[in-house]
Amino acid sequence: xxxxxxxxxxxxxxxxxxxxxxxxxxxxxxxxxxxxxxxxxxxxxxxxxxxxxxxxxxxxxxxxxxxxxxxxxxxxxxxxxxxxxxxxxxxxxxxxxxxxxxxxxxxxxxxxxxxxxxxxxxxxxxxxxxxxxxxxxxxxxxxxxxxxxxxxxxxxxxxxxxxxxxxxxxxxxxxxxxxxxxxxxxxxxxxxxxxxxxxxxxxxxxxxxxxxxxxxxxxxxxxxxxxxxxxxxxxxxxxxxx
Amino acid sequence: xxxxxxxxxxxxxxxxxxxxxxxxxxxxxxxxxxxxxxxxxxxxxxxxxxxxxxxxxxxxxxxxxxxxxxxxxxxxxxxxxxxxxxxxxxxxxxxxxxxxxxxxxxxxxxxxxxxxxxxxxxxxxxxxxxxxxxxxxxxxxxxxxxxxxxxxxxxxxxxxxxxxxxxxxxxxxxxxxxxxxxxxxxxxxxxxxxxxxxxxxxxxxxxxxxxxxxxxxxxxxxxxxxxxxxxxxxxxxxxxxxxxxxxxxxxxxxxxxxxxxxxxxxxxxxxxxxxxxxxxxxxxxxxxxxxxxxxxxxxxxxxxxxxxxxxxxxxxxxxxxxxxxxxxxxxxxxxxxxxxxxxxxxxxxxxxxxxxxxxxxxxxxxxxxxxxxxxxxxxxxxxxxxxxxxxxxxxxxxxxxxxxxxxxxxxxxxxxxxxxxxxxxxxxxxxxxxxxxxxxxxxxxxxxxxxxx
Numbered sequence: 001x002x003x004x005x006x007x008x009x010x011x012x013x014x015x016x017x018x019x020x021x022x023x024x025x026x027x028x029x030x031x032x033x034x035x036x037x038x039x040x041x042x043x044x045x046x047x048x049x050x051x052x053x054x055x056x057x058x059x060x061x062x063x064x065x066x067x068x069x070x071x072x073x074x075x076x077x078x079x080x081x082x083x084x085x086x087x088x089x090x091x092x093x094x095x096x097x098x099x100x101x102x103x104x105x106x107x108x109x110x111x112x113x114x115x116x117x118x119x120x121x122x123x124x125x126x127x128x129x130x131x132x133x134x135x136x137x138x139x140x141x142x143x144x145x146x147x148x149x150x151x152x153x154x155x156x157x158x159x160x161x162x163x164x165x166x167x168x169x170x171x172x173x174x175x176x177x178x179x180x181x182x183x184x185x186x187x188x189x190x191x192x193x194x195x196x197x198x199x200x201x202x203x204x205x206x207x208x209x210x211x212x213x214x215x216x217x218x219x220x221x222x223x224x225x226x227x228x229x230x231x232x233x234x235x236x237x238x239x240x241x242x
Numbered sequence: 243x244x245x246x247x248x249x250x251x252x253x254x255x256x257x258x259x260x261x262x263x264x265x266x267x268x269x270x271x272x273x274x275x276x277x278x279x280x281x282x283x284x285x286x287x288x289x290x291x292x293x294x295x296x297x298x299x300x301x302x303x304x305x306x307x308x309x310x311x312x313x314x315x316x317x318x319x320x321x322x323x324x325x326x327x328x329x330x331x332x333x334x335x336x337x338x339x340x341x342x343x344x345x346x347x348x349x350x351x352x353x354x355x356x357x358x359x360x361x362x363x364x365x366x367x368x369x370x371x372x373x374x375x376x377x378x379x380x381x382x383x384x385x386x387x388x389x390x391x392x393x394x395x396x397x398x399x400x401x402x403x404x405x406x407x408x409x410x411x412x413x414x415x416x417x418x419x420x421x422x423x424x425x426x427x428x429x430x431x432x433x434x435x436x437x438x439x440x441x442x443x444x445x446x447x448x449x450x451x452x453x454x455x456x457x458x459x460x461x462x463x464x465x466x467x468x469x470x471x472x473x474x475x476x477x478x479x480x481x482x483x484x485x486x487x488x489x490x491x492x493x494x495x496x497x498x499x500x501x502x503x504x505x506x507x508x509x510x511x512x513x514x515x516x517x518x519x520x521x522x523x524x525x526x527x528x529x530x531x532x533x534x535x536x537x538x539x540x541x542x543x544x545x546x547x548x549x550x551x552x553x554x555x556x557x558x559x560x561x562x563x564x565x566x567x568x569x570x571x572x573x574x575x576x577x578x579x580x581x582x583x584x585x586x587x588x589x590x591x592x593x594x595x596x597x598x599x600x601x602x603x604x605x606x607x608x609x610x611x612x613x614x615x616x617x618x619x620x621x622x623x624x625x626x627x628x629x630x631x632x633x634x635x636x637x638x639x640x641x642x643x644x645x646x647x648x649x650x651x652x653x654x655x656x657x658x659x660x661x662x663x664x665x666x667x668x669x670x671x672x673x674x675x676x677x678x679x680x681x682x683x684x685x686x687x688x689x690x691x692x693x694x695x
Contacts, residue, residue: 033582037528040586053338053364056426056445057476057495058591061532064474068528 031078038069257621258604258677259693260640262633264318266303267686269631279682281669285349285357288673291319291680292359293687294344298328300361300414302372319689323372325414328363340365346431348440350453358417360440364427367442369418369453378408423449423459430480436487443480443492446473450504462510463492463502478593479538485545489514497534499550501561517550517559519566529581529590537593542602543674549605551596554578556607556617571617571624574609576647576658589663597672608667611656612683613643629667629681629688639693 028036041062268277276297283292291303304322331340341364350358356373381403384392426444433440441462442449448463463480467473476495483489488504500513521530533553541548547568550557554575557567573594577584584590589610596607608614609626617624626643633640646655669682677692 034528037582037585044588052341053336053427055591057478057535058588060473060476061495061535061591064531065528068531 034069034073038066038073041066041069257618257623258616260627260679260690261693262635262638262640262688263678263691264689265631265634265686266301266319266321266689273685277685279669279685279687280343280345281347282671282680282682282687283347283349283359284671284673284680285359286351286674288675288678290322290349290357291671291689292347292349293680293682294327294347294361295685296341296343298326298330298342298344298363300325300327300344300347300359300370302357323412323414325370327361327368327370327416328366331365345428348431348433350433351437353437360431360433362428362431362442365421365424367420367428367431367451368416369420370414371417372412372414375411375413376408377405379403380406418453418456420451420456420459423451429478432480432482432490434482434487435485439487441480441482441490443477445476448477448480448490448492448510460508462504462508464509464511478536481539481541481548483545484541484543491539491541491548493536493539493550495535496531497536497552499536499539499548499559515561515564517564519557525578527581529585532585532590533581538595540596540598542598543600544602547602549596549598551594551607553590553592553594556596556605558605558619569619571605571615573607573615574613574645576645580658584663587663589666592666592668594666594668595670597670599672599677600675604672606670606672606679608670608681610663610666611661612665612667613645614667614670614681627690629683629686629690631686634688637693640690 044062045059045066267279268274274297276295276299278296279293280296281292281294284290285292289305291305293301293303295301300323301321302323303319305319306317308317327344328342330342332338333340343363344361345364346360346362348360350360350369352358356371359370359372361368361370380387381401383397383400383403384394386392420442424442424444424447426446428442428444430443431440432443438454439450439452442451442459443463446464446466447461449459450462451459463477465475465477474496478493478495480490480492483491489501490504491499491501493499497518499517501515501517502510503514504510506512506514521534536550536552538551539548546561548559548561550559550567551573554577555573556571558569558571559567581590594608596605598605603620604616604618606614606616612629613626614629615624615626626645627640628643641654644652644655645661646652646657651657665684667681667683671680673679679690681688681690
């Protein structure tokens with residue numbers, strides 16, 4: 001179900017040398033990979049180019065991927081609220097989704113499990129690093145990508161619930177994944193109403209269209225993508241003079 | 243169809259032997275973002291070749307007349323005109339920049355001495371007239387030769403101005419500006435076979451324009467849901483049928499193509515034909531939808547077939563059969579196991595274009611590492627070639643390239659992990675009548691020709 005991840009042959013840490021050998025034998029588990037893909041996708045949706053409008057096709061495809069993962073996880077029953085086994089904090093500057101996909105299993109055992117999402121420690125990252133299943137779950141080199149060893153995963157893995165993730169998103173943004181488009185699009189929609197009125201009309205119609213727009217109580221164009229970055233929020237506020 | 247590009251192609255038959263002809267663009271390792279070529283298009287005769295770049299400029303090359311003393315060498319393409327088509331803009335309502343990048347150029351059929359083309363960025367389409375001036379009028383009555391106005395009281399006689407030859411000057415002037423009709427980013431423009439209308443498509447809508455009228459356009463497709471939260475599919479490309487002026491197709495991010503007939507209704511939300519290949523359940527993954535997204539759709543010159551490009555393959559469809567394509571060609575199947583990494587670095591969202599040869603016997607599309615692929619539909623052979631400065635000796639034959647997918651790497655093969663994903667060939671064009679191709683490799687334009695036998 002999951003495409004095989006590529007082991008990046010990086011010579012950054014000494015860990016890699018050792019980890020590479022073990023990694024060659026055991027792939028990250030399916031559930032872990034799926035979680036990482038979800039995290040990566042959510043981050044991608046948040047990190048939009050601020051100056052230029054985000055590519056709508058790309059956003060739609062990523063959102064569809066997120067939905068797909070969510071649906072599958074809901075079916076699996078792997079969405080549960082789990083008490084985080086916070087033994088420490090993973091470095092915040094690493095997107096652990098990348099780590100988990102591209103580093104070896106052996107390294108992951110050595111990593112600290114992820115901190116609680118809502119601890120407010122990560123103002124810049126939407127999500128904390130992806131959770132790491134327990135060592136027990138990982139020590140199964142035979143678990144292939146194509147079979148979900150659900151019993152072992154459920155016992156060993158602790159994964160954030162859908163609610164927790166969306167709660168995080170709501171703190172930063174103003175809605176769930178579904179509402180990402182609503183937020184991004186609120187200004188589109190209003191402009192759209194103006195433009196559909198303008199299509200078919202002559203230049204003189206512009207005036208009435210713009211008046212209609214300004215009278216609508218449209219929120220400032222604050223796409224969910226932006227609210228991560230405090231400075232840009234501030235800049236937007238200045239621009240719309242709120 | 244597996245790559246069978248090893249070794250040299252035998253002479254004769256339908257096999258083409260591609261040779262380097264020219265390369266345009268800077269050689270610097272440091273590529274300026276503005277110089278990245280974003281579209282390439284031959285005109286109807288093939289004498290003109292237009293490129294657009296991220297900086298909003300259009301460069302037109304013209305093919306020189308063949309040299310009689312060297313009958314075996316084809317005419318070269320040299321710069322004919324350069325102009326700034328689009329400028330960056332700022333949308334004050336949304337507080338966003340509008341890129342000046344030229345997304346598409348489409349030529350109009352030539353009707354007089356001047357040439358016309360449509361160029362578009364994300365929001366605005368412009369009709370440009372490119373004309374030559376090789377004569378200058380001299381002997382005006384009211385002006386001096388240097389343009390200064392003459393004192394009317396000093397004029398004692400009238401004369402008729404005389405046309406004198408001057409150095410050839412090529413002028414580009416914007417004749418029409420089609421603006422304010424697209425909320426979303428324009429991805430396609432297509433001139434109709436009636437030569438009077440054209441369509442422009444953005445992520446959610448397609449508009450029909452008359453070339454003479456800029457303040458009005460007709461919306462012919464609208465897939466925007468009432469509730470944007472329900473948006474799951476966007477339009478990725480659209481094109482008019484080459485002969486039937488009422489027929490057009492548009493492709494989607496879900497890997498489907500809809501053929502619409504404008505005679506059936508004003509708003510073509512209901513398709514006449516729906517092309518979709520059923521998914522192969524054995525290869526399903528979380529990336530299935532993304533790689534099925536169609537990045538380009540092109541009708542064959544004959545109008546009988548159309549071709550779609552998705553991330554890993556090119557498919558040829560018979561317009562009379564909606565259930566599945568008649569041909570599927572793998573472009574770089576070795577990337578299937580790397581989809582996760584390609585998703586991470588966003589390469590999975592790269593939009594590759596594709597094109598037909600003039601006779602529809604071959605199709606071409608780009609790949610990574612400055613590789614591009616050609617498929618001969620008659621012989622069923624395919625070849626991988628590379629656009630690089632190393633292979634740029636005049637009239638040097640291009641050596642087929644091969645990607646090693648696993649196991650022992652043979653000499654001259656390149657392994658998948660060594661591919662440079664920053665060197666992507668997204669835009670290619672094939673001369674409408676001859677075997678001349680233009681390949682855009684980042685900021686360089688390569689022109690290759692078939693070796694004349």
